[in-house]
Amino acid sequence: MSLRRLTRVTTQAGALVLAGALVAACGSSGPAGGGGGEGGTGQVWALEDAALNPIEEASIERFNEGSDSGELELATFGNDPYKQRLRVALGSPNAPDLFFNWGGGNLKEYVDAGQVEDLTGLLEENPELRDAFLPSVLAGAELDGKNYGLPMRGMQPVVLFYNQAVLDSAGVEVPQTWDDLLAAVDTLNGAGVTPIALAGTQAWTELMWIEYILDRVGGPEVFQAIRDGEEGAWEDPAVLESLEMLRELIDRGAFGDDFASVGYDVGGASTILAQGDAAFHLMGSWEYTNQLNDSPEFVEAGDLGWTTFPAIEGGAGDPSNLVGNVSNFYSLTSSSANKEAAREYLSTALTSDEYISDLIEAGDVPPVQGIRDQLAETENGDYATFIYDATADADSFQLSWDQDLPADEATEMLTQLEQFFLGNQTPQGFVDAMSGV
Amino acid sequence: MAVTRQDRPSGWYLAPAVTFFGAFAVLPMVLVVYLSFTSWNGFGFPALTGAENWSRLIEDGRAWDSLRLTLLFMVLTWVVQTPIAMLIGVWAAGHQRNRAVLSSFFFLPLLLSTAAIALLWAAVLDPNFGATQALPFLDGVNFLGNTELVVYTVVWVISWQYIPFHTLLYQAAARQVPQSLYEAATLDGAGRYRQFFTITLPLLKYTVITSTVLMLVGSVTTFDTILILTGGGPGTATRILPLHMYITGFSGFEFGYASAIAVLLLLLGAGLSLAVTSATGFRKMQSQQEGM
Numbered sequence: 252m253s254l255r256r257l258t259r260v261t262t263q264a265g266a267l268v269l270a271g272a273l274v275a276a277c278g279s280s281g282p283a284g285g286g287g288g289e290g291g292t293g294q295v296w297a298l299e300d301a302a303l304n305p306i307e308e309a310s311i312e313r314f315n316e317g318s319d320s321g322e323l324e325l326a327t328f329g330n331d332p333y334k335q336r337l338r339v340a341l342g343s344p345n346a347p348d349l350f351f352n353w354g355g356g357n358l359k360e361y362v363d364a365g366q367v368e369d370l371t372g373l374l375e376e377n378p379e380l381r382d383a384f385l386p387s388v389l390a391g392a393e394l395d396g397k398n399y400g401l402p403m404r405g406m407q408p409v410v411l412f413y414n415q416a417v418l419d420s421a422g423v424e425v426p427q428t429w430d431d432l433l434a435a436v437d438t439l440n441g442a443g444v445t446p447i448a449l450a451g452t453q454a455w456t457e458l459m460w461i462e463y464i465l466d467r468v469g470g471p472e473v474f475q476a477i478r479d480g481e482e483g484a485w486e487d488p489a490v491l492e493s494l495e496m497l498r499e500l501i502d503r504g505a506f507g508d509d510f511a512s513v514g515y516d517v518g519g520a521s522t523i524l525a526q527g528d529a530a531f532h533l534m535g536s537w538e539y540t541n542q543l544n545d546s547p548e549f550v551e552a553g554d555l556g557w558t559t560f561p562a563i564e565g566g567a568g569d570p571s572n573l574v575g576n577v578s579n580f581y582s583l584t585s586s587s588a589n590k591e592a593a594r595e596y597l598s599t600a601l602t603s604d605e606y607i608s609d610l611i612e613a614g615d616v617p618p619v620q621g622i623r624d625q626l627a628e629t630e631n632g633d634y635a636t637f638i639y640d641a642t643a644d645a646d647s648f649q650l651s652w653d654q655d656l657p658a659d660e661a662t663e664m665l666t667q668l669e670q671f672f673l674g675n676q677t678p679q680g681f682v683d684a685m686s687g688v
Numbered sequence: 689m690a691v692t693r694q695d696r697p698s699g700w701y702l703a704p705a706v707t708f709f710g711a712f713a714v715l716p717m718v719l720v721v722y723l724s725f726t727s728w729n730g731f732g733f734p735a736l737t738g739a740e741n742w743s744r745l746i747e748d749g750r751a752w753d754s755l756r757l758t759l760l761f762m763v764l765t766w767v768v769q770t771p772i773a774m775l776i777g778v779w780a781a782g783h784q785r786n787r788a789v790l791s792s793f794f795f796l797p798l799l800l801s802t803a804a805i806a807l808l809w810a811a812v813l814d815p816n817f818g819a820t821q822a823l824p825f826l827d828g829v830n831f832l833g834n835t836e837l838v839v840y841t842v843v844w845v846i847s848w849q850y851i852p853f854h855t856l857l858y859q860a861a862a863r864q865v866p867q868s869l870y871e872a873a874t875l876d877g878a879g880r881y882r883q884f885f886t887i888t889l890p891l892l893k894y895t896v897i898t899s900t901v902l903m904l905v906g907s908v909t910t911f912d913t914i915l916i917l918t919g920g921g922p923g924t925a926t927r928i929l930p931l932h933m934y935i936t937g938f939s940g941f942e943f944g945y946a947s948a949i950a951v952l953l954l955l956l957g958a959g960l961s962l963a964v965t966s967a968t969g970f971r972k973m974q975s976q977q978e979g980m
Contacts, residue, residue: 331938335730335938338729338730338731338941339730341731342731342732360729360731361731364731364732366731451833451922452832452918452919452921452922453919508830508833509815509816509830509833510833511830511832511833511834511835511921511922511923512813512814512815512830512831512832512833512922513815513816513833514810522816522817523816528816658729658939658940658941658942659729659940659941659942661939661940662935662936662939662940663940665939666750666923666924666935669921669922669923669924670923670924672923673835673922673923675835675923
């Protein structure tokens with residue numbers, strides 16, 4: 252008797268729970284959320300950054316004071332939670348109005364899902380806005396000739412950093428070509444120095460190498476074809492050739508023996524370079540700020556050098572090409588209820604003198620025209636103008652592959668690449684695995 | 689009738705527990721099983737794709753490698769932890785003062801969070817800046833970068849973290865063993881080793897089973913330590929199945945396929961604990977101290 256009763260009670264309770272959850276699930280898909288669904292204050296979502304968030308906040312406050320088209324509000328998130336949260340929020344009533352993104356394939360996924368507003372019209376109405384940005388950077392948020400975002404932070408190309416003191420004592424010149432680099436690797440190995448510091452616990456640092464080699468060998472069209480999912484794009488001979496060149500570099504001991512357990516954070520690849528245990532380090536432009544904070548004496552002694560990635564003879568890619576984080580963009584959601592305010596913000600605030608000066612002061616190199624002189628006057632003027640000139644002169648600026656490819660393909664590629672660096676995957680095996688995705 | 693009603697509390701007393709279990713265990717499990725038959729990248733709604741994820745799982749070499757690695761971890765962590773935890777536990781069950789003091793040091797790792805433990809060991813074992821590089825006999829050994837060695841490094845760290853917990857179980861259980869048994873055995877002339885193997889060990893049987901189930905199921909879900917310590921690397925050398933699920937789901941945003949892996953993990957964990965408890969007669973719950 253009591254057992255039967257128990258079963259009945261349990262079943263009833265279970266049914267109640269299920270019913271409750273279903274009601275809750277239905278409720279959340281109705282028009283209950285805050286955010287942009289009902290108008291009111293427009294939500295601007297961005298990535299957390301201690302230095303830049305106050306600048307973005309101030310820009311939004313200036314806008315709110317001077318505009319009568321509506322108010323905006325900034326919300327910030329950490330890197331991984333941001334991507335997950337944005338994905339779930341887009342298309343729901345809790346979607347933001349303006350959202351931070353990396354452009355390229357990362358943005359394409361949201362555009363394909365019909366969540367992003369086309370901003371081409373906005374740029375056509377305001378030609379001076381279009382002309383204010385560097386074209387190669389604005390192109391980062393362009394898909395099929397339409398524009399879906401405007402640059403809102405500095406440019407972060409990947410740069411080849413070096414330790415001048417180490418190069419001097421080994422008698423090595425800064426390499427201009429791939430063959431120079433290979434020769435430098437041999438010389439440095441002979442001198443008992445790890446030629447290149449690599450934070451191999453994180454595959455995105457390894458990614459920078461294959462990106463640059465592939466760009467120099469095959470040019471930006473190869474990246475384009477792969478991103479667009481064209482049939483046989485991974486089987487392009489340039490991909491295989493690049494992987495074979497990278498294999499040769501690894502097998503020559505360019506990255507030493509320990510890279511598989513070196514991280515990019517404190518005590519990682521940057522410290523190895525600063526301490527003179529390695530000669531080169533291929534890294535995003537933010538490396539300069541990191542070195543300045545963590546090893547100021549290294550930077551102040553003038554030992555930290557930087558240059559563009561070496562040219563590869565006979566390759567299709569222009570040696571001025573860059574890879575890295577083109578910039579970050581604000582995009583407008585198509586379901587936004589505050590489009591007027593958002594459009595006004597995009598067309599006025601991002602190119603305002605205050606905003607640009609604030610970014611420059613924080614050490615960023617914003618992708619706008621005509622700020623070279625302003626950059627040269629800053630404390631780290633040499634470096635800032637180097638980055639500015641490199642991006643302004645670049646034929647193409649390829650977005651980092653882990654942001655540019657669809658998430659599932661990017662994840663698989665990073666895994667394959669780690670295996671490749673460890674010697675567990677061959678160039679041909681890599682190509683086969685990726686064309687099978 | 690009224691009397692029998694008062695014998696036991698009403699079935700409604702179960703409601704809070706059942707509600708909680710239903711909402712936070714059963715419902716998510718049902719949803720995961722549903723998701724495993726869909727394709728969903730986080731946008732819009734999951735689209736039913738039939739058994740596609742499952743046939744992909746069967747062909748996914750990396751998932752099977754991860755499963756083999758998970759089972760290897762399971763066996764290794766059990767083999768390392770059980771004897772050490774049992775010996776320290778039985779030793780710590782003694783009432784001598786020095787044992788009480790030393791035991792509190794042994795239990796120290798229990799107080800640290802998993803993230804702290806993983807970061808600590810990552811720093812200690814770092815090939816360039818780690819403490820191990822200062823030790824002459826360990827110089828040049830790359831504990832986290834060598835794809836063969838890293839498995840054992842992770843087993844070591846996880847054991848270091850969890851042995852204290854299992855020691856605590858054994859200590860409590862060993863203290864439950866009636867003193868009179870040892871007195872009788874001493875009178876019969878049994879020595880220390882004899883007493884351990886014929887009295888202590890048999891009476892610890894159910895503790896061994898509890899601790900084993902916790903270790904086995906625990907290694908199916910071990911995740912945080914490895915994520916922070918190695919991130920599943922180098923390459924995929926320590927990518928056990930839960931980590932493979934996480935990377936598929938939250939880096940690749942393939943929630944449908946990740947759910948299929950989750951269901952496999954669920955079955956593995958439930959199957960293991962059922963198998964252990966029924967194979968050992970744990971569920972009969974017979975008293976070991978009949979007549980004491």
